[in-house]
Amino acid sequence: TQLDTLDLVVLVALFVGTVAYFTKGTYWSKPHDPYGGSLAHANGLKAGKSRNFIEKMDESGKNCIVFYGSQTGTAEDYASRLAKEGAARFGLKTMVADLEDYDFENLDQYPEDKIVFFVLATYGEGEPTDNAVEFYEFVSNEDVTFSNGAAAEEKPLSNLNFVAFGLGNNTYEHYNSMVRNLNTFFERLGGNRIGEAGEGDDGAGTMEEDFLAWKEPMWTALAAHMNLEEREAVYEPVFDVVDMPNMDAEEDTVYLGEPNKYHLEGVQKGPHNAHNPYIAPIAESKELFSADDRNCLHMEIDVAGSGISYTTGDHIAIWPTNAGKEVERLLRVLGLEPKRHSVIKVSGLDPTAKVPFPSPTTYDAVVRYHMEICAPVSRQMVSTLAAFSPTDEIKAEMTKMGEDKDYFHAKVADLNVNLAQLLEILSNGAPWDKVPFSLMIEGLHKIQPRYYSISSSSVVQPGKIAITAIVESIERPGAPHIVKGVTTNYLLALKQKQHGDPNPDPHGLKYALTGPRNKYDGVHVPVHVRHSNFKLPSDPKKPIIMVGPGTGVAPFRAFVQERAAQAEKGEEVGRTILFYGCRRRQEDFLYEKEWETHKETLGDKFHCHVAFSREGPNKVYVQHKVQEYADEINTLLEQKAYFYVCGDAASMAREVNALLIKIIAEKRGVSEAKAEEIVKSMRASNQYQEDVW
Ligand code: FAD
Known part of the structure; x- marks a missing residue:
């Protein structure tokens, strides 16, 4: 039979979709929006615009470009601030640019009398931010070539002058690796750095001060290099805000x-991503704690029919509305x-x-x-x-x-x-x-969606995404206001609406819950999914060890749910050990009943070891429980068990890492240095995975 036009269109669309999927991997960072109207493209680059930044700078008479690789908006903010300051204090003709909007093969053509800034955040385990994925692939390529084809030994970037600042978190092993790698890249190819390569540390809570301290000597060096004269900075607006009476x-x-x-x-059209959320119905919501002063929400977000898919271990982004x-x-x-x-x-x-x-x-x-x-x-x-x-x-x-x-x-x-x-x-x-x-x-930063580790299994409920979120409310003695987390209090208000609570917030936060033009009416929230590498082993027979205190248990609820479903279908499932921690059984033990049900299905395969920090005379944390089961953990790791940690990056994840090194050293009779190497190689081979924030 002959294909009619519609069939052809569908087939072509399917083919293009498939190719796009496999070529773009898990990152959907660059939507090509036929409207040119997505958030990122609203007033800037449109599809089909030049990706040549040198040309763009020439057209607009610029001599300084500030690129940013940003995930949560801080790097982007710093980039804007540097651009503004360069213009106001030194008369530089600056522009700010998103790394994903340009190509970099022509870096070797960059004029010597101009300057390029890179403000790069390192994300998670030394990864680039979503908008820097392609740039990072480019600079990591050993055999990188530029437009004039010169080899690395010929130092093709010897005309290029650059400035670099990195945003990182010293609690992660690959601290500030983006800016460090960039530096190595330029060193290898002959680039000339002006000032120090700055490093801001979110882990120590000094990001802003690190940035402020770095930029003064950098400006001095840059002014000397480019012969710039400093003048008194006067504020010049970047945007024209016109009333439309x-x-x-x-x-x-x-x-x-x-x-x-x-x-x-009013069109809900995919792909749904960081520029284009899906307004999802909240199918169910409930309170998980039985404490008066703390809230933890469980929500089931319905994504059926939206084109959004997820796999167990992914993250969902929630787009908040301010109170x-x-x-x-x-x-x-x-x-x-x-x-x-x-x-x-x-x-x-x-x-x-x-x-x-x-x-x-x-x-x-x-x-x-x-x-x-x-x-x-x-x-x-x-x-x-x-x-x-x-x-x-x-x-x-x-x-x-x-x-x-x-x-x-x-x-x-x-x-x-x-x-x-x-x-x-x-x-x-x-x-x-x-x-x-x-x-x-x-x-002020552009508002950022917040991420949540999905706490449901995509095998069990592909169309419904669960989250487990603790509601942030921080009272500080002597402070005039209670800090109310933007997203989690908005979610709490949605939950209260769903349950018909007439008096949502005791502090009068009041949300516009029905959204712009009532488009979120009912109980809806804008979302998109971000794929992660935090994944169960493909073979369900492999043993797994999970460490997830507090809301760090979120993805492990999904893991255990999935293994229980596999066992119910008659598949053989490996040992599944969970280390969980909370304050008190009666107060904040998340999903207690569910663990019991899964225990019935999984029998001996499943163990949930719980540390209560406020029950007995001594504070017991997950680390103590991990130590208590050190023998079994070591044996399972020797059988190639996967080891997972989720939750607090600052202390817990770091301590668990150190503890594991100690356990391996002790149980295998090797030096700590050797044990550290073993743990590193476990990480490199994905046998050790972290989902921490
Ligand atoms: P925000 O408004 O972002 O505030 C967060 C904190 O910033 C406050 O608690 C306070 O300490 C500080 N702060 C904010 N404003 C001020 C101020 N004016 N002065 C001083 N300090 C201030 N969370 C979960 O509960 N469950 C999860 O499963 C989960 N998974 C995550 C997975 C990933 C990959 C990541 C990156 C994070 C995850 N989080 C999770 C954390 C989550 O994304 C949010 O950060 C968290 O819910 C707080 O968001 P919020 O908008 O309510 O608070």
């Missing part, structure tokens, strides 16, 4: 929080409350400036859906805002806070306040109406 917020071209054009038009209370506070303190629903159009004053949200829109929508308004305040932001203080007294105070690190810590950081809370305290509620809105767009 003739437009009404209800007009259907106005974005009221919709992330892209599909959403504006009404904080939205109102910021609008009030900026004096924008009266015109919060007026329509504005926002565009870059420079063709290379990307507006981080689609417009026309309203102040309310920008603040509620697109800006990270609750995060800790940066010292540099305080410095920049000083000039727009409502009085000279406040200006002097802001200037001092900006200049004096210790004073800033005592007066701002230690109080756990967000920006609006700080401004409100300083001015006693008087409006800061001289602050340009552009400065808010530049100075």
Whole structure:
């Protein structure tokens, strides 16, 4: 039979889809959006635009490009700040650029009188951020070639001058490996670094201060190298924010929080990714703790029919909405409350400036859906805002806070306040109406989706994704406000709506739960899935050992669920050992009943060892339980058991790693150094996997 046109279209689409899937691997970082309207593409590059950054710089008269590799927005923020500062203080013609928007074969053609910055975050186990995957493949290639075909020995990059800063976390083994590898790459090929390669450490909590301390000597070196003269920095807005009095917020071209054009038009169209969420119904939600003062949510998110698929061990990203209370506070303190629903159009004053949200829109929508308004305040932001203080007294105070690190810590950081809370305290509620809105767009991060380790098995429930999330609520003695986690309190409010609780939050957070134009009505939340390498062995007979205290147990609920389902189908399943920890059995023992049910199915194959930290006279943690079962763990590891750790990166995961080295040394009678090597090689071969945050 002949294929008709529709069949052909479907076949071609299937073929293209399959090829795309296998060539792009697990990363869907670059959606080609026919509308050119996704969040990242809203006002910047459109499909089909040149990927030649040198050409782009020439067209727009730039002599400095600041590339960022960013996962949570911090690297992107630092890149913008460097670009602004370079322009304001040294008259550089700067532009900020996303690594995924350009190719790098022409690095060897980069003019000697220009400068290129790289601000690179290292993610997880030394991995590149999603937007830096291709760039990283390029620079990691031993046989990299450039446009003029010169070999590495000929030092093809000897004309290239670069600046580098890395964002990392010293609790991970591959600390700041992105920037370190970049440095090695340039050294090998002859690139000329200006200043030190900076390293910021999130693990020590000093990222911002590391950045501030690094950039001053870097600017001095750069100014000397490029013969730049420093001038007094005056604030120049990056964005043009224009009131549109003739437009009404209800007009259907106005974005009221919709992330892209599909959403504006009410079309749910895949692929769903970091630029394009799926508005998913929450099928079920419940409280897991029985404590009065702490909440932990279990939610089942329905993705059936969305085209979203996941495999056990993946992460789901939840797109939050800011709490009404904080939205109102910021609008009030900026004096924008009266015109919060007026329509504005926002565009870059420079063709290379990307507006981080689609417009026309309203102040309310920008603040509620697109800006990270609750995060800790940066010292540099305080410095920049000083000039727009409502009085000279406040200006002097802001200037001092900006200049004096210790004073800033005592007066701002230690109080756990967000920006609006700080401004409100300083001015006693008087409006800061001289602050340009552009400065808010530049100075506050774009809101980030938060990731959750999926706590259901894709084999058991492919269309429904479970999460296990602890609700963040941090009270600090002496601090004027309770820090309420942005996403988890939003989820808590959704759960309360689902259960008909009439009085959601005792602190009056109040969320716009029905979303822009009621598009989230019912109980819906915007999501996308991020694939991970945290995976069960393909052979279910292989033994597994899992260490996951607190919400670190999330992916292990999925692992055990999957193994129980396999056993029920008559498959042979290997030993499945879980080390779990919580405070008290009666209070926060997650999924206790489920473990019992799985024990009935899996019998001797499954053991759940629980450490209670607040039950007995001594605090017992998972590490103690791991030590207690050291013999069995060592034997299983010798039988090639997989070893998994999930949860707190800062201390638990590190301690478990050290403990495992000790156990192997003891039980196998080898030196600690040898045991460390064994653990390293377990990691390299995926026998040891971590999912930590
Ligand atoms: P946020 O608003 O992001 O705040 C987080 C913290 O930042 C606060 O608790 C506070 O310590 C600090 N903070 C925020 N604002 C301020 C301020 N103004 N001043 C001072 N400090 C402040 N979590 C889970 O519960 N379960 C999981 O399964 C899970 N899996 C994860 C998997 C991955 C790969 C990653 C990266 C993270 C995972 N997380 C998980 C953590 C989760 O992504 C969120 O970070 C967490 O839920 C908090 O989000 P939030 O928006 O509620 O809090």
